Amino acid sequence: MAIVEFKRIDITAHISIKKEIIGYLQEIGCVEIIASEEADENLEYGESKLETHIQASRNTMQDIENAIRILEPYVPAEPFLKRIQNEPETVAESDYQNIVKDRLRIYKRIEECNALHEKRLQIEKQIEKALREKEDIIPWKELEVPLDSLNAFTHVETALGRIPAVEADEFQNGYRDITAYTACSKVYTDTEYVYMCIIFHKKHAEEIQQFLSDSQFERLSPPETEASARELFRTYADTISSCKREKAEIEKKLKDLSADLSQIKAIYDHSRTIYEGISAGRYCGNTASVFRLRGWIPSESADMVLHDLEEMGPVQANAFTPENSDSKPPVLLKNRTGVKPFELVTRLYGLPSYGSLDPTGYLAPFFFLFFGLCLSDAAYGILLILFTAVCIKKLKLKGDLYTLLFLCGIGTVIGGAITGSWFGVNVCRLPEDHWASFLGIFALLDPIGTKPEPFFGLMLEGTMAFFYLSIFLGYIQICFATFLSFKEHIRNRRYIEGICEDGAWLTIYIGILMLACSAESMPGLASYGWTVIRTPSLYILLVGLIFRLILFPLLTAIYEKRRTTLLRVAGLYALSTVKVLDKSKDLLGNVLSYCRLMALGMATGIIGTVINQLAFQVKAIPWVGIIFMVILLCGGHMFNLLINLLGAFVHTARLQYVEFFPYFYEGGGAPFRPLAVKNKYIRIE
Amino acid sequence: MDYGLIYSYLGAALAVGLAGIGSSIGIGYAGMASSGLLAEEPDKFGKALILVALPGTQGIYGFLVCFLIWLKLGGIEEMTNSKGLILLLAALPVGIGGLFSGIYQGKVSAAGINVLAKKPDDFFTAAVMSVLVETYALLGLVASILIWLKVG
Numbered sequence: 001m002a003i004v005e006f007k008r009i010d011i012t013a014h015i016s017i018k019k020e021i022i023g024y025l026q027e028i029g030c031v032e033i034i035a036s037e038e039a040d041e042n043l044e045y046g047e048s049k050l051e052t053h054i055q056a057s058r059n060t061m062q063d064i065e066n067a068i069r070i071l072e073p074y075v076p077a078e079p080f081l082k083r084i085q086n087e088p089e090t091v092a093e094s095d096y097q098n099i100v101k102d103r104l105r106i107y108k109r110i111e112e113c114n115a116l117h118e119k120r121l122q123i124e125k126q127i128e129k130a131l132r133e134k135e136d137i138i139p140w141k142e143l144e145v146p147l148d149s150l151n152a153f154t155h156v157e158t159a160l161g162r163i164p165a166v167e168a169d170e171f172q173n174g175y176r177d178i179t180a181y182t183a184c185s186k187v188y189t190d191t192e193y194v195y196m197c198i199i200f201h202k203k204h205a206e207e208i209q210q211f212l213s214d215s216q217f218e219r220l221s222p223p224e225t226e227a228s229a230r231e232l233f234r235t236y237a238d239t240i241s242s243c244k245r246e247k248a249e250i251e252k253k254l255k256d257l258s259a260d261l262s263q264i265k266a267i268y269d270h271s272r273t274i275y276e277g278i279s280a281g282r283y284c285g286n287t288a289s290v291f292r293l294r295g296w297i298p299s300e301s302a303d304m305v306l307h308d309l310e311e312m313g314p315v316q317a318n319a320f321t322p323e324n325s326d327s328k329p330p331v332l333l334k335n336r337t338g339v340k341p342f343e344l345v346t347r348l349y350g351l352p353s354y355g356s357l358d359p360t361g362y363l364a365p366f367f368f369l370f371f372g373l374c375l376s377d378a379a380y381g382i383l384l385i386l387f388t389a390v391c392i393k394k395l396k397l398k399g400d401l402y403t404l405l406f407l408c409g410i411g412t413v414i415g416g417a418i419t420g421s422w423f424g425v426n427v428c429r430l431p432e433d434h435w436a437s438f439l440g441i442f443a444l445l446d447p448i449g450t451k452p453e454p455f456f457g458l459m460l461e462g463t464m465a466f467f468y469l470s471i472f473l474g475y476i477q478i479c480f481a482t483f484l485s486f487k488e489h490i491r492n493r494r495y496i497e498g499i500c501e502d503g504a505w506l507t508i509y510i511g512i513l514m515l516a517c518s519a520e521s522m523p524g525l526a527s528y529g530w531t532v533i534r535t536p537s538l539y540i541l542l543v544g545l546i547f548r549l550i551l552f553p554l555l556t557a558i559y560e561k562r563r564t565t566l567l568r569v570a571g572l573y574a575l576s577t578v579k580v581l582d583k584s585k586d587l588l589g590n591v592l593s594y595c596r597l598m599a600l601g602m603a604t605g606i607i608g609t610v611i612n613q614l615a616f617q618v619k620a621i622p623w624v625g626i627i628f629m630v631i632l633l634c635g636g637h638m639f640n641l642l643i644n645l646l647g648a649f650v651h652t653a654r655l656q657y658v659e660f661f662p663y664f665y666e667g668g669g670a671p672f673r674p675l676a677v678k679n680k681y682i683r684i685e
Numbered sequence: 686m687d688y689g690l691i692y693s694y695l696g697a698a699l700a701v702g703l704a705g706i707g708s709s710i711g712i713g714y715a716g717m718a719s720s721g722l723l724a725e726e727p728d729k730f731g732k733a734l735i736l737v738a739l740p741g742t743q744g745i746y747g748f749l750v751c752f753l754i755w756l757k758l759g760g761i762e763e764m765t766n767s768k769g770l771i772l773l774l775a776a777l778p779v780g781i782g783g784l785f786s787g788i789y790q791g792k793v794s795a796a797g798i799n800v801l802a803k804k805p806d807d808f809f810t811a812a813v814m815s816v817l818v819e820t821y822a823l824l825g826l827v828a829s830i831l832i833w834l835k836v837g
Contacts, residue, residue: 450834463831596820599827606830610749613756643742647823650816 003358003669004298006329007319009305011293014314018284018291021312022277022675028305029676031295032330033283043285043292050281057275060107064268067110068681070117074258085396088683091266096684099266106260106267113257120250127243133223134236139188139195140222140229147232148224157205159198159212160187161219168194171215178211179204195220265681273677280675296329296672328354331669339364341404349657351669357488359665363656366477370655371408372415373470374648376447376601377608378439379423380641381412408649417442419466419601423637424608445469447598447605458524466598474594474659478587479509481663488664496555504547505583511541549576590659596651604644611636689769690758696769696776697754700829704747704783704822711740711791718795722802729801732808736797739815740790743783746826750779753833761837768836775832782825790818 009031013021025031037045077083091099099106140147140160150158163171168186175184181201188195196217200208212219222229285292297305302319309317331351333343335358342364352358372381388406391397420428420443427439428446445455449462460468482505489498514537516522518530553572557564611633619629719733754772761768797811 448830448834463834596824599824602827602830603823606753606826607745607749610752614752639745646812646816647819650813651820654817 002334003352003354003356004332004334004672006296006332006354007299007302008322008329009295009297009302009317009319011295011309011315011317012290013293013309013312013316015286015289015291017313017315018281019277021293021309021315022280024308024312025280025295025675026273026277026677028301028308029674030301031297031305032672032674033280034294034296034327035283036327037283038285038292038294040285042287044287045283045285050278053278054275054282057271057278061268061271061275063114064110064264064271066117067113067264068261068268070113071254071258071261071264074255075261081395085398087396088679088681089262089265090685091682092685096266096270096682099263100270102263103267103270106263109257109260110264110267113254116250116254116257120247120254123243123247123250127240127247130236130239130243134233134240136220137222137229137233137236139190139220141233142187143197143229146226146228147222148226151224155202156199157202159200159208159217159219160196160222161198161212161217162193162195163215163217165189165192165194167216168196171217174215175211178207182208262682269677269679269682272680276675276678295675298332328670330354330672332672333358333360335360338407341400341407342367344400344404345653345656348653349661350667351671353666353668356666356669357484357664359656359661362480362484363660366473366480366660367652367656368407368411369415369473370597370652371648372411372413373418373473373597374415374600374604374652375408375412375641375644376415376419376604377421377423377641378413378416380604380637380644381409381414381416383641384409384412384645415601418444419447419605420445421447421605421608424605424610424612424640426605426609447602448609454524456524457528458522463598463602466601467595470594470597470601471591473597474591474655475509475513477594477655477660478590478663479506481660482506482509485664496552496559500547500552500555504544504552507540507544508548509587511537511544513537515541545580548580549573552576593659594655596655600644600647600651603647604640607640607644608637611640687764687766689764689766692766692769693754693758693764693772696773697751699773699780700754700776701744701747701751701780703780704787705744707784707787707822708741708744708747709787711743711787711789711794712737714788714791715740715794715798718798722798726802729805732801732805733798735812736794736801736808736815739794739812739819740787742819743787743790743822746779746822747783750776750826750829750833753830757833757837771832771836775829775836778825778828778832779822780825782828783822786818786822786825790815790822793818 011021037043139162150160172184175182175198179200181204183199185197186194187197198208198212223232225232227235280293283293297319299319306317306319309315331354333346333351335343339361342360345363345367346352346358346360375381375384384405388402388409391402392406416422417439420426420440422436422439425436426446426448427436428443428449430437430440445465446453446462447466449465452459452461453465455465455468458465458468482502486498486502486506489495489502514533517525518532518534518537520526520531522530553569553576557569557572562568615629615632615636618632619625621628715737719737722733723730754776757772758764794811794815797808797815800811801808
């Protein structure tokens with residue numbers, strides 16, 4: 001339940017073994033390089049041509065990635081299970097070394113692949129262009145004359161174009177009215193347009209142009225070549241078929257290349273490791289013959305790494321805890337196996353800052369219980385446990401989420417048992433002789449009950465009991481949060497804040513709780529004689545208020561480092577009163593927010609009950625009723641489980657972030673990103 | 686004149702009708718946004734479907750309350766005006782709450798499609814935003830149930 005302690009490690013070594021050292025660091029993967037330059041005028045950062053190397057390396061990686069993407073469609077698809085497992089391929093160490101030795105040949109194949117792909121793109125563009133031109137030339141196919149001759153007449157002009165089919169006749173009639181010394185013939189008709197060729201004497205040119213522009217006639221100009229339209233059409237068709245043939249050849253060649261895909265993937269990982277290694281050089285300070293590297297390393301690994309480095313040759317390395325905190329170490333969480341899955345919840349919010357409290361261990365039991373109360377159905381919990389167990393063990397899916405859901409499934413079984421809900425059936429309401437009625441012994445309350453029933457000594461309706469339970473659990477979590485804040489302040493030696501603020505508030509909270517329990521309107525508790533604690537509770541409340549309202553401003557004024565004046569003290573008292581009022585309002589809001597546990601729990605129960613009732617009604621249909629009932633039960637409960645699972649996760653997490661964390665959590669931690677070998681496609685044995 | 690039954694059935698109709706309107710509009714917004722995304726990237730269909738389906742729960746909650754009112758009418762021997770009116774009022778939290786929260790949840794889901802398009806790894810955060818709007822439909826459902834429980 002902690003944030004791992006880090007030490008600064010400084011490595012100074014001779015330039016000749018720079019590659020070896022960086023390679024070693026990548027292998028062990030537990031040093032994060034500080035990505036900034038030291039303020040030292042003797043050191044030079046970024047040796048000449050380093051950026052060029054980095055760029056070249058990145059380009060190589062990019063080329064290999066492109067090749068993988070191009071070749072992937074040619075390899076038969078993996079079965080669905082393997083795809084969702086996303087396991088990297090295992091490669092033996094010796095095979096990997098052979099592939100790396102052979103890499104020049106593989107680079108050639110990659111180049112070939114990329115070139116073929118480029119060519120294929122070009123051919124596809126050509127095919128597209130040819131198809132378009134073919135489409136455009138179809139109307140003029142019947143014209144036997146060379147196309148460039150159409151504009152070469154001395155006395156006559158031609159106009160080729162098209163007009164919407166519905167206007168064609170009107171156009172032709174209108175056209176003939178202008179002049180007789182003209183010819184207008186339909187060359188081609190399709191569903192929308194009529195294509196025409198108009199020939200007219202140049203002296204009528206103006207009127208005819210005017211007429212054409214007034215009408216819906218759209219002028220088209222086919223390409224001016226010596227060939228006729230029909231020949232052009234044939235040429236385009238030939239182009240298309242030869243391009244298609246070329247493309248098929250390219251596809252065949254790519255398919256042959258795809259046999260090398262797994263080697264190409266191995267080379268990708270190799271080149272990525274090299275890229276990361278070269279990039280790490282960016283933050284090495286250099287002199288003429290020496291380089292210097294600064295980083296962060298977990299304290300427990302420091303000795304081993306120092307020892308290994310000393311054996312490498314001319315190296316000077318030391319690990320230490322830096323005095324001033326000009327740059328903060330990264331944050332790595334370390335928790336027990338049962339708590340580790342809950343790191344997902346912490347990470348979703350943001351890592352705590354280095355040196356502060358890791359909230360994961362503290363939020364775990366609350367998250368576990370609250371999730372169970374929200375998704376309050378024991379049978380759904382069992383389903384969740386089974387499903388996640390199968391995912392982890394059989395399907396071998398990786399990820400914290402599955403383990404977290406497994407644990408929360410156990411919480412759900414507890415939550416469901418407490419509310420007596422199993423697949424939407426309320427076991428408290430079953431008749432005595434029913435086989436499942438024994439499950440009622442676990443039930444503390446009935447979430448939709450309207451008759452007062454005993455609940456921890458109080459006679460309450462089920463809904464009220466659930467409400468009080470949620471509020472009470474929320475109150476406990478807020479008291480715990482205040483206690484954590486108290487602990488943190490004491491640990492950071494801020495005693496006044498710790499005792500007079502957090503300690504005082506804790507006392508006030510306990511006082512309020514005791515006062516509430518001793519109230520006469522709690523008939524059950526009153527009958528047990530709890531009213532006796534009323535007077536002590538008032539004293540406790542008073543002590544807390546005195547500490548917070550009177551002592552805290554006074555002590556702050558005495559121990560603060562500026563000159564104390566009466567005005568300052570009065571100001572502190574006023575501020576203190578305002579803050580106490582503010583915090584009381586916050587307390588009320590925060591505690592009442594926990595009633596969402598009751599709302600979500602009730603919702604799951606009600607939806608489950610209604611599904612069961614619906615299914616029961618449907619069963620009455622003759623013959624097919626049973627089938628519909630089964631479908632409705634399966635579908636309905638699955639829907640209920642999924643929707644309320646999402647809601648339970650989101651709301652339980654929200655309660656932690658908004659009601660629990662603000663009391664003690666300090667954020668702003670940067671995640672630990674060590675220099676390491678990050679293989680994407682393969683795993684070396 | 687005893688209008689109890691009429692009020693009750695009006696309540697049942699409003700519960701499912703209003704909540705259904707909310708869900709339809711909400712899913713409509715989200716569906717329109719996701720069609721734009723799927724036109725460019727059809728392989729994000731699964732995740733887009735989750736975001737589009739999220740505003741659908743309001744309609745289900747409305748139907749639930751409708752069904753519960755219908756069930757209760759089978760069990761009440763004496764229906765009076767006041768009982769009918771209370772059942773009508775019981776339908777309103779889920780109906781009106783579902784109407785507005787469905788519309789706004791649809792808008793949030795539609796915006797979440799943006800997140801899915803640009804940063805598919807952060808898709809879960811978009812789903813979380815959408816679920817937060819649904820809280821109020823859920824509280825409406827619970828309020829309706831609490832009132833419904835007290836009738837008869």
